Amino acid sequence: MENSxxxxxxxxxxxxxxxxxxxxxxxxxxEDNGFSRLMLxxxxxxxxxxxxxxxxxxxxxxxxIEIKGQTLRAVSYxxxxxxxxxxxxxxxxxxxxxxxxxxx
Numbered sequence: 001m002e003n004s005x006x007x008x009x010x011x012x013x014x015x016x017x018x019x020x021x022x023x024x025x026x027x028x029x030x031e032d033n034g035f036s037r038l039m040l041x042x043x044x045x046x047x048x049x050x051x052x053x054x055x056x057x058x059x060x061x062x063x064x065i066e067i068k069g070q071t072l073r074a075v076s077y078x079x080x081x082x083x084x085x086x087x088x089x090x091x092x093x094x095x096x097x098x099x100x101x102x103x104x
Contacts, residue, residue, distance in 0.1 A: 024088035
């Protein structure tokens with residue numbers, strides 16, 4: 001898993017379309033820079049895996065990795081960038097942009 005970056009999602013942001021917005025932006029940038037494929041790794045126990053599957057991610061590989069002395073299972077998903085752009089098109093509106101806004 002060379003050239004990898006870890007990220008997490010704050011639960012309050014889930015289900016608001018932010019993930020699809022981010023994926024669409026990443027896919028657009030990849031396409032603009034001449035890339036045709038996207039692959040990412042996620043821990044197998046991560047409940048957000050279904051998000052990657054819902055947007056058409058193909059399960060490519062699984063392997064054990066070590067993080068801070070603990071062995072964990074990781075899986076990779078892959079997409080054709082053109083397909084991913086089609087899957088996320090029109091889904092980029094954020095359902096409730098007032099995250100953290102407590103005013104009524």
